[in-house]
Amino acid sequence: MPQESGASVEGRYLSPGCVLCHQGAKMVLFVTGRCHRACWYCPLSRERKGKDVIFANEHQVTSPAGAIEVAETMSALGTGVTGGEPLLEIDRVVDYCRALKEHFGPEHQIHLYTGLAPDEAVLRRLQGLVDEIRLHPPLEAWPSILETDYARSAGLAREMGFLVGIEVPSLPGIDDLAAALPLLDFLNINELEWGETCAAAMRERGFEPDDGVHNAVKGARAWAENLSTDPKVHFCPSVFKDSVQLRERLKRIASNTARPFDEVTDDGTIVYGVLEPDGATEAFLASLDEDEYAITEGRIEMAWWLLLEHGADLPGKKYVVERYPNGGMIVEVTPL
Template sequence: MTLSRGCILCHQGAKLVLFVTGRCHRTCWYCPLSSERKGTDTVYANDRPVDIPSQIIEEAENMSALGTGVTGGEPLLCLDKVTAYCRLLKEHFGPEHQIHLYTGKAPTDEELAAMQGLVDEIRLHPPQECWEKIAETDYIISAQHAKAMGFDIGIEVPALPGLEHLAAALPYLDFLNINELEWGDTNAYAMRERGYELADNLHNAIEGAKGWAEELCRHEKVHWCSSAFKDSVQLRERLKRIAENTARPFDEITEDGTIVYGVLEFGEDGDASAEILKRELEPGSFEVFSDRIELPWWILTESSTDVKGNKYVIERYPNGGMIVELTPV
């Protein structure tokens, strides 16, 4: 099995995820896109909303990104935005910054020409209803034209019944990726309606999805991407890269790429303790805000009886990301 260049970088957690639009011309029942993003034109670099293009570069630098995955919604509905962002990334990081793009469309020659030299790898997502006659669709014509124009070309789809029909597309592709079908908030009703259930209580994978892919996965061009891998490897490695670049001297980086630190809130009891801590701690080993002081978590736990006020330990995604756990001390 030969992984695409884009997949190799994803495995390393080295790909910026650039979400360019939540709009889409299709209504796939299994779409996992959150209600917050679906139908909107808000741009996200990883999980950060983007107001100005320079924030894309900033987020890519925060994780020492070696490439970018452009996704949506349907990115080709805002082709001008895609080409502008990809040009920005290529000019800043150099032509070796690998960019792949997901699309549910069969790109036209005009769309392909607009992306030449900016997008390296195109991942087509033909709808399930056309798999049985995939060789007769515009997706294969588009794949042939893309390959002739110098793109790496593949198909990427979720594991659904009928996957075996996509074998007919393999001669025209560099790769075919199958993602384990996942349960989400926005597709839960459709999953229940079809009688699908979770495979276990640890991940969002659907029972039986791997079996639908089994036959096709025997081919050397086909790669299976499990729900567990996305959670436990891909995301973790990306978080580690961000944490290594953005963690403060007193943040502890965990094996999962999250950061841990202590918080003491100001107030009647906390003010006096905060003043003592500021005098005792080394410069750079704490940060003061209007309502709190943040410092090494072990300082709070080791001197919990001496430090008065509301205090707790926070574990969160790096660079101001989502809070994973808040533990009172």
């Protein structure tokens, strides 16, 4: 097993893709919402599920150049290709991965997540573009995993120089995948998550959220306990995606895109003040340096503390905004 390409954490192997995810250094490239399967546990949003759309992180893009621009904003060291089923759009996968490798260099680490079992012809097209293949065999294939095309695909891909793993959600019966471990470099188990599009199917099967705060499904961690003792196995908790992975990615984006007056929080969000003027502000703006404010669609944006300090003398609506960096989602608006 080529452990030298990844990392050992407390005696466990982490693939290179996982190492970069832990650092928040991996862009997520969603190449299509189309899929050949209808997994009842699929948590994809209605915005993406079944739709042929492309997203780089949270930004919808239409070209490799758009994806590269998003990757630049976070100084991405790698990309995770996902869907839907990416290999239903293999020409798109090849085009985007080639563009990323050409722009950032061959060291830009790319992993691809697929529910198919790619044959030699498909793997040849991915050689030199995808470094790590993560197979997602369907639940019904787990009891006889060694007799499936997934086992054959894993063996072939490793012979061709790919790092190969299985990545699946934690479900009852996951212990069946222990038989596949000798064929793999790693096995990633994602804590089963509750989502709006799979909630009804979860309820039908008697599942329920672990608590009212996170998306984890009650019991999901326990189902993976036995298998998680193997050093090739990595269990990824639901809370990790929000508390570590997303936060670190936001910090990288914020460090590249924050304006001089934006305050970057420990969570990677940015905070700034907004004035919607209702009267003269020329004298106030003249007292500021050019990099201490920005005018956007008639709003004056500035450091939140500056607005707090001078707000009583400024006519108009005043509030503080916390949002994801680079024009991302608004987290909170606090009126002043």
